Amino acid sequence: MAWRDAKASYKRLSLFMASIVLGIAAVVSIQSFSENLKTNIELQSKSLMGADFIIDSRNPPNEKVQKIIDSLGGADAKEINFASMGLFTKNGGTKLIRVIGMEGAFPFYGDLETTPATAAEKYQESGAALVDATLMLQFNVKPGDSIKIGNITLPIGGSLDAAPGTGGFSSGIAPPVYIPYRMIEQTGLIQTGSRLEYQYYFVASDNTDLDALDKKLDPILDAEDADMDTHTSTSQQLGRRYDNFGVFLNLVAFIALLLGCVGIASSVHIYVKEKLRAVAVLKCLGATRKQSFLIFLIQIIGMGFLGGLSGSILGIGLQELFPYLLSDMLPFDIETTIYPASVILGIVLGIFMSVMFALIPLLSTWYVSPLRVLRIDESANKKSRKANLVVAGIILVFLYLFSFWLLNNWKYALYFIIGILVTFLILMGITTLFMWAIKKFFPSSWGFISRQSLLNLFRPQNQTMTLILAIGVGTFLISTLYFTKDMLLSKLSFESGENTPNIILMDVQNNQKDAVANTLGHVIDNIPIVTMRVHSIKGKPANEIRKDTTSKINEWVLNHEFRVTYRDSLIGSESLASGTWIPEETYDGVNPVSISIAESISRDALLEVGDTITFNVQGVLMTTKVANIRTVDWGRMQLNFSIVFPKGILENAPQFNVLSTHASDEKSSAKLQSELIQKYPNISIIDFRQVLVLIEKVLNKISWVINFMAIFSIFTGIIVLIGAVRTSKFQRIKENVLLRTLGATSKQILKITALEYLYLGVLGSLSGILLSLMSAQILAYFIFDLTFLPSSFPFLVLFPGITILVLSIGLMNSRSVLNSPPLQVLRKENAG
Incomplete structure (x- = not known):
């Protein structure tokens, strides 16, 4: 019976199936790609690192660290890297680069890809530089040209196309340049304030247990301000980073699936409602509740299976797009394979979600009375309402469990x-309020076409609620993502006034600052910086805290080399959260020095006002007490500090300076940078304009991928829209028969239909955008802590675009209803 009825209604049932296909495809594609990503990271983990494990430190290895390196047979390769300015002698172009001094046959896994290929083998011996390929294109330099780094000028041996450990956002700001290790000293760039990183690469024997070695040596190295990373632990960290992004995309896909399920529930509701008289006839002929219920349940299970299978196949094909979409965000190439578990997940989800969301309308077949043949009873009995509540509860529990599985956090x-x-609920409330307002304040003075189009929104078997949900949620997703990206960019932007710094000069030595200031002409900030490390917190030494497994102090505080400044006032990005600001103080060598700390330090080091912390200031121990805690807006494009001393304490400590100025345009910025680098090669320069361009590119890539997934919600909404029109086709035909009988023309009916879908498009898209405004305002207040100024894009582009789309889809799918002769259509429906 289920098969026979399904054959007669296959068009409607196929639309139920189509409602979930895209949602299933989105979930399966992301799940399958995530599995492929994990496998590729595991397989390529050695190539990503270039070795089996690394020991790295911010300082030259002390005696204890050197003994550990020697006990491991000595490093197979070593490097020293730091940020500095590079000057291309051919055209005077300058750029902040990451200088990597290498010694040894690195990498031991993977390749140092260069053009020409032989450059990777010859650069150390010949004393040449390997320059990032994109950087060479940007400054129009070729192999054979020269690059000046500090005090030395090196020939460019080749372009660096790919290398282990390079890539990502940091490489966009400071592209890598490889030079021989032996030439680092000659650059003259290792000075006070230089942020150096020493790395020692090792190749392990086949029987080495890297996890056990890491567990044994890492705590010892941590105590000596060094660290150990194995290729397995690094791949796990990388996997977790992309897992978080995958989880977010999964949630977006899950929302698309939920929209499809809302479409199923609505379509099945109308479908079953039309079948209730047939069910009553079956019961009159002796069919049991169970039999009549199973007829339709089997149909839904079959459609759920086909929808899940179709979605899984589409998802497997769709995952092939992700390596292209994410190519600029991944440090390696992805080889995709089919994971059976993802296909099974898609099929199970298709069946389960279809049955769950169709169950409430299907329950009406269980409680229908045989007397329905003789009378129309629209009211649901108490048993039916109780059953619906139970099913709704089961749906919520399943949705929560599935979300928990995706997020792994209750x-x-x-x-x-x-x-x-x-x-x-908000979208449902808006829709309900809208329909109530139409009924309450119905414009009886309007013309026939306008009044009839409004009446269609709350006619029997209307699809207003379903369509507003589908259109509204899709619009809400895309608008929220757009507003969020705008907020992130506005938070990172800076004003263009002459007193707003957009050029930052790092590592300016004390004996250079006056001369550099003269070269700049207009100095906005001159900030002294002193480096120090934590020696003890509240009298407990840092080494003891590291060994204390019960300590809740974050280890980064103990291992970090802090760069602190001193001044007598707060700056624009700061506000006092607690305590008293101390502008100036005298150090007597006995009493603790008052300091100001940021909230992040207070939270991670478990410090409150009055607590003490002892610093190692380049070999001298200094005890301080927390005088106040500051709230810092780290998103402001200016120099912010975790720790600030009052004036009168650190003036005589070894220090360097950071100067800032304002360049009116790119040309004057490039000229200034070129002049500074030729005079002071040790200085590093950050151009905020370039940083902002890179940040915007990254945000655009991420938002493009997320929007790509959010479009699934829009397409799912379109399918729900098509399904709603098709499912309510018979109801619309009867309305059109009555309208034509009363004298309405086809043109009038077309206008009525167009206005109806125009209302739905306007209400759905506008509700979604307004709801996204609310969510963006909440994000701005609670997360980003800024004033939200909405962009006009969603209103000028998204709102009319989605409205026109809804109108077009509605008219296209109503065409057969509008064009078919009433008697012919009615005979056909009655015959079916």
Whole structure:
């Protein structure tokens, strides 16, 4: 019976199936790609690092660290790297670069890809430089040209196309340049304030247990301000980083799937409602509740299976796009394979979600009375209402469990479900309020076409609620993502006034600062910086805290080399959270020095006002006490500090300076940088304009990928829209028969239909955008702590675009209803 009825209604049932295909495809593609990503990271982990494990430090290895290196057979290769300025002698172009001095046959896994290929083998012996390929294109230099780094000028041996450990956002700011290790000293760039990183690469024997070695040596090295990373631990960190992004995309895909399920519930509701008289006839002929219920349940299971299978196949094909979409964000090439588990997940999800969301309308077949043949009873009995509540509860529990599986955090899963429910409830509330307002304040003075189009929004078997949900949620997703990206960019932007710094000069030595200031002409900030490390917190030495497994102090505080400054006032990005600001103080060598700390230090080091912390200031121990805690806006494009001393304490400590100025345009900025680097090669220069361009590119790439997934919600909404029109086709035909009988022309009916979908498009897209404004305002206040100024893009582009799309889809799918002769259509429907 299920098969026979399905054959007669295959068009409607196929639309149920189509409602979830895109949602399933999105979930399966992301799940499958995530598995491929994990496998590729595991397989290529050695190539990503270039060795089996690394020992790295910010300082030259002390005696204890050197003994560990020697006990491991000595490093197979070593490097020293730091940020500095590079000057291309051919055209005077300058750029902040990452200088990598290498000694040894690195990499031991993977390749140092260069053009020409022989440059990777010859650069150390010939004393040449390997320059990032993109950087060479940007400054129009070729192999054979020269690059000046500090006090030395090296020939460019070749372009660096790819290398282990390079790539990502940091390489965009400071592209890598490889030079021989032996030439680092000659650059003259290792001075006070230079942020150096020493790395020692090792190749392990086949029987080496890297996890055991890491567990044994890493705590010892941490105590000596060094660190150990194995290729396995690094791949796990990299995998977790991309897992977080994958989880977010999964949630977006899950929302698309939920939209499809809302379409199923609505379509099945109308479909079953039309079948209730047939069910009553079956019961009159002796069919049991179970039999009549199973007829339709089997149909839904079959459609869920086909939808899940189709979605899984589409998802497997779709995952082939992700390596291209994410190519600029991944440090390696991805080889994709089919994971059976992802296909099984898609099929199970298709069946389970279809059945769950169709169950409430299907329950009406269980409680229908045989007397339905003789009378129309639209009211649901108490048993039916109780059953619906139970099913709704089961749906919520499943959604929560599935979200928990995706997020692996019960709180986040709960927040996600609450967020989805609130979004759906708000959109449902808006729709209900809109229909109530139409009924309450119906414009009886309007013309026939306008009045009839409004009446269609709350006619029997209307699809207003379903379509507003589908259109609204899709629009809400895309608008929220757009507003969030705008907020991030506005938070990172800076003003263009003459007193707003956009050029920062790092590592300016004390004996250079006056001469550099004269070259700049207009100095906005001159900030002294002193480096120091934590020796003890509240009287407990840092080494003891590291060994204390019960300590909740974050280890980065103990291992970090702090760069602190001293001044007598707060700056624009700071505000006092607690305590008293101390502008100036005298150090007597006995009493603790008052300092100001940022909230992040207070939180991670468990410090409050009045607590003491002892610093090692380049060999001299200095005890301080927390005088106040500051709230710092780290997103402001200016120099912010975790720790600030009052004036009168650090003036005589070894220090360097950071100067800032304002360049009116790119040309004057390039000229200034070129002049500075030729006079003071040790100075590093950061051009905020270039940083902002890179940040915007990264945000654009991420938002493009997320929007690509959010489009699934829009397409799912379109399918739900098509399904709603098709499913309510018979109801619309009857309306059109009555309208034509009363004298309405086809043109009038077309206008009525167009206005109806125009209302739906306007209400759905506008509701989504307004809801996204609310969510963006919440994000701005609670997360980004800024004033939210909405962009006009969603209103000028998204709002009319989606409205026109809804109108077009509605008219295209109503065409057969509008053009078919009423008697012919009715005979056909009755015959079916």
